[in-house]
Amino acid sequence: MHSLIIHMSSSTARRPNAERLRDLLPGAELIEAVDGRDAARVPDVEPLTGTLHRPHYPFPLRPAEIGVFESHRRCWRRIVESGWDYALITEDDLRVDSARLDRALALIRDHANPEMYIRLPVKQREKPVETLARDGDMQFVLPRVIGLQCICQVVGRGAATRLLAATDRIDRPVDTLLQMHWVTDQPVHTILGAGNAEIAGQIGGSTIQTKTRASGKLAREFKRALYRMQVALRPQAF
Template sequence: MHSLIIHMPGDTKRASNVATLRDTLPNAQIVDAVIGKDVMATGGCAPIAGSLYRPSYPFPLSPGEVGCFLSHRACWQKIVAQDWEWALIVEDDLSVDPTLWPDALHLIADHMTPDHFIRLPAKHREAAAATVAQFGEARLFLPRVPGLQTVAQVVGRAAAARLLASTETIDRPVDTFLQMHWIHGQTIHTILPNGASELTDALGGSTIQKKSGPHSKLERELKRAVYRAQVSAHRQHM
């Protein structure tokens, strides 16, 4: 298995963790993160404001979110171009627990195919529609609704091609788009527990920042709740 670590060039705060990941993950290499504001400034990406699919995404995309999406697309393109069966894609704030991580890797080795997309989330927030397999403490399952965040996932070659074809234009963050299995046609599986955690705060905070006052924060939370309810109506099934 190959591993791709998304990392912003020149980010010294995360350099030490990236070095650890390169030593820990199988056949690891760095993929330079895309700087969203630069791509948008030069016209290299013109995202649509949340209106491409239903439900509409209620917030404008930030440059950081654009860069994150394009960074993941770059990894999908690499998987297809290299003709790999699949690859592990991680962000540079990932940390792995050596006692749990091997169980997750065992499930991946046994069940991953080029058609699969398997999430390795840091947060345990997904309810299972069906369990596929278990090894040790790790359980591979089909979530009713795929969770958010993209700290780690294994993406097959056919899955990558499928996602590339459906993201030539983007209108929402990559993790919210991945939830929309009824749009991109890719089944999303999850492994939990998996040993993955995020070191975001310890490494200087998120690279995708959105600041807002108390009133706008409340408005955002209300809009977010409505949007999530609409997404939750589209559940995955065996």
């Protein structure tokens, strides 16, 4: 198994954790994150307003979200060009439980294939419609509704090829687009109980979230809830 850790070298607060992950994860290397504020760094992607796919996305893409999306595309491209069957892709604010991660990767080795995209989320919210395998309290599942965040996942070569083809134009964040299996033609599986945690708050905070004035928070939360309801109407099925 190869591991790709997305990290912006100018982010000194996150560097120690990125290096810790490089030491812990199998076959790991750091992948330079893309700065979405620099249009020259994302020449092969056309960012659009949120009307490219249905349901329409109600918020404009932020430069940081464009950078995160292209950073993941950079990793997908690396998988395809290297001819790897899979790679573990993480962001640099991940904390792993090494013993549980080893169990999760063993489940993947035994039951996955290179066509799969498999999340190892920090939040255990997804409800399965199919369970592929178990290891004690850990489950390898196909979730009904795909969860958000891309902090840790194993991506197969076939999945990477499919996702690159589907994302030459983008109109929403990468985790939001990945929920749209009817657009990408890519099912997304999940390992529940992998023991991962997000530690952005301990190493400088989120690189994506921005402050919203109180007057706009209610309207934003209403739009977000309405959008998520529309996504939930398109569940995965086996």
